[in-house]
Amino acid sequence: MPTIRRPTVAGQFYEGDAEALRAQIKTCFLHELGPKKLPTVNLYSHPRNIVGMVCPHAGYMYSGPVAASAFYELALDGKPDTVVLMGPNHTGYGSALALMREGVWRTPLGDIDVDTKMANEIAHETSIIDVDELAHRYEHSIEVQLPFLQFLYGNSFKIVPICFLLQDYDSAVEVGRALVEVLDATNAVVIASSDMTHYEPAKTAAAKDQAALKAVTDMDAKRFYETIETQNITACGYAPITALITYAKGANAKEAKLLNYHNSGDITGDYSSVVGYAAVSFKK
Helix, strand or coil, X not given: CCCEECCCCECCCECCCHHXXXXXXXXXXXXXXXXXXXXXXXXXXXXXXXXXXXXXXXXXXXXXXXXXXXXXXXXXXXXXXXXXXXXXXXXXXXXXXXXXXXXXXXXXXXXXXXXXXXXXXXXXXXXXXXXXXXXXXXXHHXXXXXXXXXHHHCCCCEEEEEEECCCCHHHHHXXXXXXXXXXXXXXXXXXXXXXXXXXXXXXXXXXXXXXXXXXXXXXXXXXXXXXXXXXXXXXXXXXXXXXXHHHHHHCCCCEEEEEEEEECHHHHCCCCCEEEEEEEEEEC
């Protein structure tokens, strides 16, 4: 029996029933803050051009339309065989840097296999990532990406989930460099899961997030990391984003584009304390 990583936030962050979940994802794509249209997967795009994406991970009613902007672009670019998903560890469980190398991840839309071969190669390429299922068991930042991917591709792709409790610069860069080595000549895409500034007025959140996102679109990992530190920006997945920028540059990405930025106030109407959400694509 394979290890089954069961959903932690189904019925909370997103609908717990398959039919309701598909309807909810459609709503995110059609939303006025999202792409405003449903995606069509381009099955003829070889090779693909998108090497990575930044996606938010809040409840779909808040960040779903922004996430949909990223997945819309991914659909137009074709179908990856493997998705490397990097997210922060909010729970504190498990190893400081942890991947799962076998088993399946279950959502209401079905089961997705872990790419054991690629996971083993990543673990082998860098000494700082542990193989640890516990770090992933209750963590939502990677889980909430999966239904969107399944909406596009069914269950015909594999994943490598990497969870970051440790978010120092050097470790993030090392993970990014390991991905450059392992993912070379594979049909893979890397998703860094992060929300942006948390619980500040919309105006200050936007100013901080714009400074950080300018470094992202300039593909300057060091400046991004330093901006997060010096401006006290409460983006939760800053190490995954740093690792992604490092990977994208190593994978010869030519442009990083901010696809969408909104905050929770755009949904709730309360701009006094918001969470920022960004979607970014990195393309060859």
